[in-house]
Amino acid sequence: MKNALKLLRRLVVGMFLVCLLLPVLDLIILFSFTVKYAGNGSPYTMAEEVAAGLSETEGGYALAPQVQESIKKAGAWAMLIQSGTGQVVWHTEDLPAEIPLSYSASDIASLTRGYVQDYPTFPASRGGDVVVAGYPKESFWKHMYPSWDRGLIEILPPLAVAIILADIGVVILIYLVTDMKLLKSVGPIVDGIEKLSKGRTAYIRKKGLLSEIAQSVNKTSEILQAKNRDLRKKETARANWIAGVSHDIRTPLSMVMGYAAQLADSPHLSGEERKKAQVICSQSQRMKNLINDLNLASKLEYNMQPVDRESVSLVSLMRKTVVDFLNMDAEGKYPMEWLTREDVPACFVYADAALLSRAAGNLIQNSMNHNPEGCTIYVTVEQQEKTCSVTIEDDGAGVTEEKLEELNNAPHYMMCDENVIGQRHGLGLLIVRQIAQVHGGRMDIGHSAKGGFAARVELPLKD
Numbered sequence: 001m002k003n004a005l006k007l008l009r010r011l012v013v014g015m016f017l018v019c020l021l022l023p024v025l026d027l028i029i030l031f032s033f034t035v036k037y038a039g040n041g042s043p044y045t046m047a048e049e050v051a052a053g054l055s056e057t058e059g060g061y062a063l064a065p066q067v068q069e070s071i072k073k074a075g076a077w078a079m080l081i082q083s084g085t086g087q088v089v090w091h092t093e094d095l096p097a098e099i100p101l102s103y104s105a106s107d108i109a110s111l112t113r114g115y116v117q118d119y120p121t122f123p124a125s126r127g128g129d130v131v132v133a134g135y136p137k138e139s140f141w142k143h144m145y146p147s148w149d150r151g152l153i154e155i156l157p158p159l160a161v162a163i164i165l166a167d168i169g170v171v172i173l174i175y176l177v178t179d180m181k182l183l184k185s186v187g188p189i190v191d192g193i194e195k196l197s198k199g200r201t202a203y204i205r206k207k208g209l210l211s212e213i214a215q216s217v218n219k220t221s222e223i224l225q226a227k228n229r230d231l232r233k234k235e236t237a238r239a240n241w242i243a244g245v246s247h248d249i250r251t252p253l254s255m256v257m258g259y260a261a262q263l264a265d266s267p268h269l270s271g272e273e274r275k276k277a278q279v280i281c282s283q284s285q286r287m288k289n290l291i292n293d294l295n296l297a298s299k300l301e302y303n304m305q306p307v308d309r310e311s312v313s314l315v316s317l318m319r320k321t322v323v324d325f326l327n328m329d330a331e332g333k334y335p336m337e338w339l340t341r342e343d344v345p346a347c348f349v350y351a352d353a354a355l356l357s358r359a360a361g362n363l364i365q366n367s368m369n370h371n372p373e374g375c376t377i378y379v380t381v382e383q384q385e386k387t388c389s390v391t392i393e394d395d396g397a398g399v400t401e402e403k404l405e406e407l408n409n410a411p412h413y414m415m416c417d418e419n420v421i422g423q424r425h426g427l428g429l430l431i432v433r434q435i436a437q438v439h440g441g442r443m444d445i446g447h448s449a450k451g452g453f454a455a456r457v458e459l460p461l462k463d
Helices: 002-038 043-053 065-074 105-113 150-197 211-265 271-301 314-328 353-369 401-409 428-438
Strands: 054-057 060-063 077-081 088-091 119-126 129-134 310-313 336-338 348-351 377-383 387-394 442-447 453-460
Touching: 002 150, 043 054, 043 065, 043 119, 043 129, 060 065, 060 088, 105 119, 105 129, 150 211, 211 271, 271 428, 310 314, 310 353, 314 336, 314 353, 314 377, 314 387, 348 353, 348 453, 353 377, 353 387, 353 428, 353 453, 401 442, 428 442, 428 453
Parallel strands: 336 377
Antiparallel strands: 054 060, 077 088, 077 129, 119 129, 310 348, 377 387, 387 453, 442 453
């Protein structure tokens, strides 16, 4: 519904922009069409210029040269009518032949309002005489009877404003009615698409202007739900298969490990045979760990692993994990340094202590596995504003850029394709990432400042 309201706001803003821009556009168009006529000047002004530029000489009358140029440029002509006799005592050379040279008082009154022989004429006074400026036919339109009721003139401005406001109101009303009908169709479709994006079922009633789109959304929802059901069945079957296989393998594997341990300690075997028995024990233990990792990864992937959350001090938990690994390193090949500052708080998080200990153990074991000749492992706990992080790094062989890219972008360990040999089989880092995600955090891997491999797990602090 938020998107529908957002769409409504945009439509309303668009409507107001239209109401504002249309008058501006109209004025621009009006100006562009009328500006070319503005250069003609006022014909009454031309008559006054003729009256001012006309001077009486011994031989008659003379017109100033600049005024003559203005008349020629306008395509007009001019004449002077003597007030007492009504005779034309002067005129320009281009006076049309059909223009009379004698006028009565009524003729003069008529030409001041309208035309002479269909030529629009405009008078000006020169002393007691009348100067007339004439223009080509159909060059001007003159209103012959300009009389208006004063009350009408006074009411025109507010009436014009009221009409404009009424027009805007009608436009807004039509716009809103049209948009509301559209929104009634768009709103459910937007809500349906939002549900689809969240993996939920969407059904839209097929009516209104966008009924065909609603039908398509419904079909899409049915297809997605069918695919989700099939996917859930496959995931459940896969998880059950992994759990069953893990359970079935444990019993014979335990027997193998037990008999191998007995053979490794048997005094009746040679040293070479006992060494082979010890290899069987170590490899069986490795297989057992892989099965446990696979089972745990499967449960975490499908939210089947119970998470027993409690308030856990990340500093204390990591210190205990480090001590446990130091006690197991009898040969001293993997010394560990605790780089956490003394002033760092306890870093309490709301989490499953066993899973977090498992994640830290996997990271430490990862450094050991990839550095068989030994390396120093560094553990750092830091607290940020809203999160707490654990960084486990080493100064060993490290990882290449290609391998780092593969670890970040390789297909999921449960995805199968034809390239079975090239798939990732080490589940340690994957389990760490899954444990971090289960607790609302994340894991980042990269190069260590010590020269080796580094992994950082960030978790939200307890509220």
